[in-house]
Amino acid sequence: MATFKHISSKNADYSAAESYLTFEHDEFSMNPTLDENGRLIPREDYRIATLNCGDEDFSIACLRANLRYGKNLKREDVKSHHYIISFDPRDGPDHGLTVDRAQQLGEQYCLKHFPGHQAIVCTHPDGHNHSGNIHVHIVINSLRIKEVPFMPYMDRPCDTRPGMKHRCTNAAMEYFRSEVMEMCHAAGLYQIDLLNGSKNRVTEREYWAQKKGQLALDEENAVLAEQGLPIKQTKFETDKEKLRKQIRSVLSSAVSYEDFSEKLLELGITVKESRGRLSYLTPDRTKPITARKLGDDFDKAAVLAALDQNAQRTVLKPTFQQKSTVAPTQKIYTMEQRVQNATQLSRMVDIDAKKAEGKGKGYEHWAKIHNLKNASRAYLQFKEMGFSSPEELASAYDAAHTHMTDVLTELKSVEKDIADKKELQRHVLNYYKTKDIREGLKACKNAKARQAYREAHISDFIILDAAKQYFDSLGLKKLPSHKALQTEIEELIQKKNELYNEYHAAKEEDKKLGTVHHNILQILHGAPSKRKEQEQEI
Secondary structure (H helix, E strand, O other): OOOEEEEEOOOOHHHHHHHHHHEEOOOOOOOEEEEOOEEEOOOOOEEEEOOOOOOOOOHHHHHHHHHHHHOOOOOOOOOOEEEEEOOOOHHHHHHOOHHHHHHHHHHHHHHHHHEEEEEEEEEEEOOOOOOOOEEEEEEEEEOOOOOOOOOOOOOOOOOOOOOEOOOHHHHHHHHHHHHHHHHHHOOOOOOOOOOOOOOOOHHHHHHHHHHHHHHHHHHHHHHHHHHHHHHHHOOOHHHHHHHHHHHHHOOOOOOOOOHHHHHHOOOOEEEEOOOEEEEEOOEEEOOOOHHHHOOOHOOHHHHHHHHHHHHHHHHHHHHHHHHHOOOOOOOOOOOOHHOOOOOOOOOOOHHHHHHHOOOHHHHHHHHHHHHHHHHHHHHHHHHOOOOOOOHHHHHHHHHHHHHHHHHHHHHHHHHHHHHHHHHEEEEEEEEHHHHHHHHHHHHHOHHHHEEEHHHHHHHHHHHHHHHHHHHHHOOOOOOOOOOHHHHHHHHHHHHHHHHHHHHHHHHHHHHHHHHHHHHHHHHHHHHHHHHHHHHHHH
């Protein structure tokens, strides 16, 4: 699940960014790590490239540009912007993501969304916690040195000009996140919804507090272990994480808001509501922690929804117990549970066909054992998954395959809608950008002057005419704003993200049911070649 983070820097030393990317640094103090001779230690593995810097270093090129345009000379000026794209650790083994591939994606992302900026793109194979998540650093000079097209995240026409500075607004971050999701979908990588927050919102400050607390706890436990004393706690939890657990514990049993407030109060936590937003005050604090800082699971809407579900469950529980006719020892499997039970099952092989291909005695011996194991597993899985007949299994398999196909069809339709919306957005931006050219043409008083004006601005009129032809092909009478189009694109990307995850789940279900179905047929009828012989004899 790729994540996206932004850091702005007022540090005038641009070489510090390059030094951080290429040399080892302490993960807590962020100071460079030195060897026994006091020299910097290079990172073991990374990929790095510069964009729009010519033959100069990134830092020199940025300083020259700042002096040329007289920008970024004050202490309070934002000198650079640092964006980090972190990929899911599973993308390596599952989707073949490598450091080189991630570097390529990072460079493409930088060229597409930060044109006209001097930039440095660097990819590292691992993160601070050694989880194996490949991540890309994109550091850009806040100053733009080239004329660029009007980008969807820009809100001022002057932002396209050289000498203007990059502005990372909330709208821009929404756009960048949606494009990260789109990039991961196109590359076939894991992705989560970056546009609608998270259930647990861990800030950068809390993340490092947990890391430092865990390190201190490990040191204390090491001392206790040497002294032969018992260790009471092995995992450090921040105050916010403890608060999350307490709220979830109460929320699992409370049936009303009053009940929720009273149970938290027994733990010393006071719930407050202001302007429709909840906050939680713990005994050791004087200022409450807002639900927004804890995560989406703790805001008013999520809390009330959970309380409503608890209340309905309490009402329906006695009725269910009275009407239930299922024996206590009888297991009822849902389709999801049925599929999960076949996790360790693999397809049986056709030994005769493999022997005809030239496989030897060794392969035949392995295949017999392999088929025997999977035949036994398939029979057990067939019974445990609740199917009463091969026909019922075949029906479930057909339904799963149909569902997967339907989801894929809908996913392709949404992808086409996104492409069409982006194409329309591109032409709308080009049309708005040529507003001055259109006004200049209207000011021409005769045909000769208009012809001369068009020849003087022929490249702009080529873009304008292409945009008009596109609008005419769609039959548009009134053009939508680029912000409205961006909102529609983000909504479609969100829908695509949901369908993408649903498709992968449906594909996995189809694969597992298909494996069980294949093996059951092998058990009942033998290999395909044997079935054909039996049919011929009949």
